[in-house]
Amino acid sequence: MKLPIVTLKKGEGRMLKAGGLWIYDNEIATVSQDTINGGLVCVQDFDGYALGTGFYNNHSKITIRMMTRDKNGEVDQDFLRRRVETAWAYRKKTVDTSSCRLIFGEADFLPGIIIDKFSDVLVVQSLALGIDKMKGDILRLLLEALEKDGVSIRGIYERSDAKVREQEGMERVKGFLSEPFDTKVEITENGVKYIVDVEDGQKTGFFLDQKYNRAAIHKLCSGAEVLDCFTHTGSFALNAGIAGAKSVLGVDASQLAVDQATQNAKLNGIENVVRFQCEDVFELLPRLEAEGRKFDVIILDPPAFTKSRSSIKNAVKGYREINLRAMKLIKDGGFLATCSCSHFMSYDLFTQTIGQAAKNVHKRLRQVEYRTQSPDHPILWAADESYYLKFYIFQVCKNP
Structure with missing residues (x-):
């Protein structure tokens, strides 16, 4: 699928070229007419060299958040599955997964989305318009990855009520993304028991x-x-x-x-x-x-x-x-x-x-x-x- 093209100004994109994932509004020279907010775009340098694919939002100073540097890479279901499975495989190797952060936005190359696991409950926080459109697919693919390892999830709650969403031109929202459940969730960490309030606790609850x-x-x-x-x-x-x-x-x-x-x-x-x-x-x-x-x-x-x-x-x-x-x-x-x-x-x-x-x-x-x-x-x-x-x-x- 041919994507709209966003071209950078000459001399800009230094953060991107150094390994960063963000492109700011003042770095952009031209934008294709068919570009839509929340949609994917192909990013090019001033000379037409392809720099990768990201999602676009002109409501935000961070106008493009990169999804991949592969100029031939397609951001489809297989792409998202690889990202999600890689994130889960990393957690299994590095932390106690009884309660942990499963997806950490840019650091897992899924910019703008956070997903925390508290025992058998997931809490999602979506902070960018482009990733918000992919939220449902990411959660479905994550559930599939967890189920393959025998990890069952009884409920999902959304805590996309952070003020930063307004800078993306988005409303602040919270609520169940599954059948309702008791939002006071007991977890154990380092031998200590906690009641985590995923509905009204700070950020995602803990x-x-x-x-x-x-x-x-x-x-x-x-x-x-x-x-x-x-x-x-x-x-x-x-x-x-x-x-x-x-x-x-x-x-x-x-x-x-x-x-x-x-x-x-x-x-x-x-x-x-x-x-x-x-x-x-x-x-x-x-x-x-x-x-x-x-x-x-x-x-x-x-x-x-x-x-x-x-x-x-x-x-x-x-x-x-x-x-x-x-x-x-x-x-x-x-x-x-x-x-x-x-x-x-x-x-x-x-x-x-x-x-x-x-x-x-x-x-x-x-x-x-x-x-x-x-x-x-x-x-x-x-x-x-x-x-x-x-x-x-x-x-x-x-x-x-």
Whole structure:
């Protein structure tokens, strides 16, 4: 099938040629008259050289998202089946698949779609018009791949209610893509049980990207007094409790999150060790310092303080403040687990910000380890947007 042609300006497409998957509106010279939003196009360089196939949407600054670099490749059912089967085969090799991210957009060469598996339920988030048109086929092919391995799925829920859809000229939608089912889904991760609210929880219901980072704190938390800041539904706090912590305090500004975290603690039978309170962390940390409180382990897992380049300066202030305050509250020789989930807070900037905080409070940091997101959220080199989570564990010491 002959596709409409989009031609790039001379000297543009540098990100694409370096391995990226996006083409922005200001890189495009000409567009065929038969091009439709959400439809596939053949991308050509200024001199007519074919660069591959992607889907087009002039409502979005990311006007083309590439599906393949194969200039002769056809994006059909067989193509989608290969993509889906490759994504599933990768997860089987790299992660515990009882609950995991099955499709991670660009990093699985299916740009704009996320599919998470929570036990026997799938949650899909479609964020781009072109892939939205393929959503039904992708889900059907994924179910077929899972069924071949004896993995049964009892329901599918859509969480395409992210604001970014409006930038694609799409409505925000959520609801069942299967027969209705109980949207409170129980999962087990690292030996910890959770109730995941796939209907009203944040994003797809639960943050799977920290799975192995949560496991990494177990040994540190045995017998420890632990403070978990921005606890959300209690994931790090619960891991600390299961690992044998003496006491755990989880804090979040959302009462709904605190209620869910408390429910999760009861589910695991550790409500006497792990407790939660609703409070602003930025207000709590100075008060704990004034009270002379100290902890063996502090965990900082804040939401993204910046979602654009324009707000990086304020984000740096926020990260520096919470890390500085936490270091003051940690006993000499205790441990700090700290992270950033913002793509725009680069590794270098995050590292520099933590170092500045330590300098300001005259603490020495010994790096225990550095980690990123779980392998079911693969980092695709040359697609910078796929690398977003930075996670450090430090031992915090006085200056000798």
